[in-house]
Amino acid sequence: MNDRRHFLAQVASLSAVSAGALGVPCAWAQRSDYGSGRIVHRPFPLNSEPRPYQLAAGFITPQSDFYIRNHGTVPELSAEGYGILIETPGAAPTTMPLAELRSRFQRRTVTAVMQCAGNRRADMGKYKSVSGDAWQAGSISNAVWGGVGLGDVLRAAGVREAGDLHVAFAGHDDIEEEGEKFKYGVSIPLAKAMASETLVAFDMNGETLTPVHGFPVRMVVPGYAGVRSPKWLASIKVQDKPSDNHIQQKEYRLFSPDVTSQTADPSKAPFINDMPLNSALLMPSEGASIASGLTRLRGFAIATSERIARVEVSADGGKTWTQAALDVHPDAPWSWTPWTADVRLSKGRKELVVRAFGSNGGNQPATPAPIWNYPGYLSRSWHRVHVDVI
Structure with missing residues (x-):
């Protein structure tokens, strides 16, 4: 019960605190490209999400408003002389300079959501205590990523799409978990690595990546949890098994409801890769006071293994439903689907709900x-927001 009270207290306090108010010691909290008015969950590792109104502002999320999920340090790296170590079966390891990576391969872009596996954890924690930062609905953002296809790089290195292989990535960030110090590392199946949407990325929204978002180069793996898109990319290795890194083996595993932290065996739980169908109500936000009458609700829905067919909203806690209008972008299947709905609200405390199909x-x-x-x-249950209608 104490853990649950602590979690709920964290949710409440983070709802009202900005980075400036927290006096975050991390230098990135003071920079203009970090953004302002954000919800900061931890100053180190720096974990922060935009406010709902910032996410609702447009289809593309500016880099300054993009959510930040770090596991350790923010390396200060230079593009000059930078190279990525590439290891493939049957070939000697080689380091490809960043300049060669840019010039040798065709530039590609993909519009895609990046989303933390813990997005909306706060909602799950209100039901029953959970571990980790109390992310609200903002550890998700949408950008136009630019770079080169990872598949192009691997094919040039002699890799063929055959066999049950994996592609492991290592980053330059220093991590410390459970008393263990290591560099960040994860992996994805070779089939996903070779897919056309998977990028070795240099920029987002036409801007050079800032250090907090992975400068000078990062992975972008659309449709997968953000953990599989490491920043500050140091190496790429094709191998016959998933990464043995702590992040891959001990974290981001999906347990059933009957498993506790005391009984959990990560080796028996599946890796979290594909992100599920989800939706969120961004405006109005939790605790808002709004005028009675016709009110426009605004939010997003996301489903990367299928398209969003319908979004419904309720102004009475789920008793009755209204279909929302969808802002569909058929040329961007890896991005989210913004939606709007007009509902008439009478005075009083209201529970607004959204669900997607x-x-x-x-x-x-x-x-x-x-x-x-x-x-x-x-966390993907119906998203519920409570407002006071005056």
């Missing part, structure tokens, strides 16, 4: 009960 039958559970897991991953 996928083209292949995907939907969201009404409560976190069937999807609860102690790390608080993949």
